Amino acid sequence: MAAEGEKAEGEALVGGMLNAGAVFRHGDLVERPAPRTARALHAHLLALAEHGFDAAPRPVGLTADGRERLTFIPGDVALPPYPGWVMTETALRSVGNLLRRLHDAGAAVEVDAGVEWPRSLADPEGGTMLCHNDVCPENVVFRDGRAVALIDFDLAAPGRAVWDVAMTARYWVPLLDPVSAAALHPRGLDAPARLRILADGYGLTPPERAELPDVIEQATAACRAFVAGRVADGDPVYTQALSERGGWQRWDRVQSWLAAHREVFAAALSD
Numbered sequence: 001m002a003a004e005g006e007k008a009e010g011e012a013l014v015g016g017m018l019n020a021g022a023v024f025r026h027g028d029l030v031e032r033p034a035p036r037t038a039r040a041l042h043a044h045l046l047a048l049a050e051h052g053f054d055a056a057p058r059p060v061g062l063t064a065d066g067r068e069r070l071t072f073i074p075g076d077v078a079l080p081p082y083p084g085w086v087m088t089e090t091a092l093r094s095v096g097n098l099l100r101r102l103h104d105a106g107a108a109v110e111v112d113a114g115v116e117w118p119r120s121l122a123d124p125e126g127g128t129m130l131c132h133n134d135v136c137p138e139n140v141v142f143r144d145g146r147a148v149a150l151i152d153f154d155l156a157a158p159g160r161a162v163w164d165v166a167m168t169a170r171y172w173v174p175l176l177d178p179v180s181a182a183a184l185h186p187r188g189l190d191a192p193a194r195l196r197i198l199a200d201g202y203g204l205t206p207p208e209r210a211e212l213p214d215v216i217e218q219a220t221a222a223c224r225a226f227v228a229g230r231v232a233d234g235d236p237v238y239t240q241a242l243s244e245r246g247g248w249q250r251w252d253r254v255q256s257w258l259a260a261h262r263e264v265f266a267a268a269l270s271d
């Protein structure tokens with residue numbers, strides 16, 4: 001019998017934008033719309049688990065009506081405006097470390113080249129490893145102030161490790177001009193210092209550190225194009241978020257700020 005207050009469809013889980021209103025918890029399981037790549041993704045997640053990466057939901061199955069079932073991962077997931085506990089240096093380092101664990105396991109798992117992985121946030125240079133591509137706070141489960149699991153692999157696609165680090169840095173540093181950052185994040189976050197902490201937590205190599213500032217700008221342009229695509233398609237969630245957060249002017253500001261800080265980031269990463 002459903003617990004008191006729980007409807008037949010389960011407990012609605014909030015936090016996402018792509019599947020807003022369509023993700024439900026039923027006890028130990030989550031049911032959500034299956035991405036087009038669900039079969040390949042489930043096989044990939046099971047292979048990652050075999051290679052020691054257990055910090056992701058375990059796929060349980062697909063329903064006849066196009067939904068997927070995955071294990072629910074207990075813990076805390078932060079929503080915007082982001083609370084202080086999710087933006088600590090310990091949290092940031094742990095996110096870098098968790099992404100590295102994903103990539104270490106992923107390096108040993110062959111990506112199914114026959115699958116049309118989503119291009120939305122994919123590395124334009126491609127790669128042999130499956131990147132998550134969307135490691136935002138809403139997609140990371142925490143316990144005791146540390147990242148313990150990555151969820152929502154819907155936008156995963158082959159790419160370079162440094163691309164996934166750049167995407168992750170955008171959200172977690174965050175790589176936003178001070179006005180944009182103040183709208184969503186605690187005050188006083190030192191972006192260059194935090195970029196360094198994330199890179200150290202990940203264990204980024206010197207050549208990847210040298211590339212990172214450029215890749216961050218490429219990844220930001222890819223995210224902007226993704227939002228533009230959703231808005232052009234009339235997606236109400238993205239359209240509203242864009243207007244609430246300051247429209248295209250905000251993206252212009254972020255991109256100018258990134259370009260102006262290229263050298264500061266390069267220095268912070270290499271010192």
Ligand SMILES: Nc1ncnc2c1ncn2[C@@H]1O[C@H](COP(=O)(O)OP(=O)(O)O)[C@@H](O)[C@H]1O
Pocket residue numbers: 013014015016017018019020023030032057070071072073074077138139141151152154
């Ligand atoms: N397997 C899971 N374990 C724990 N929490 C989950 C899980 N799946 C989803 N959630 C919660 O539900 C929210 C929305 O789910 P998500 O699948 O990320 O939706 P979207 O695709 O819209 O981003 C997440 O931010 C998280 O809080």
Ligand SMILES: [Mg+2]
Pocket residue numbers: 015016017138139151152
């Ligand atoms: Mg999500």
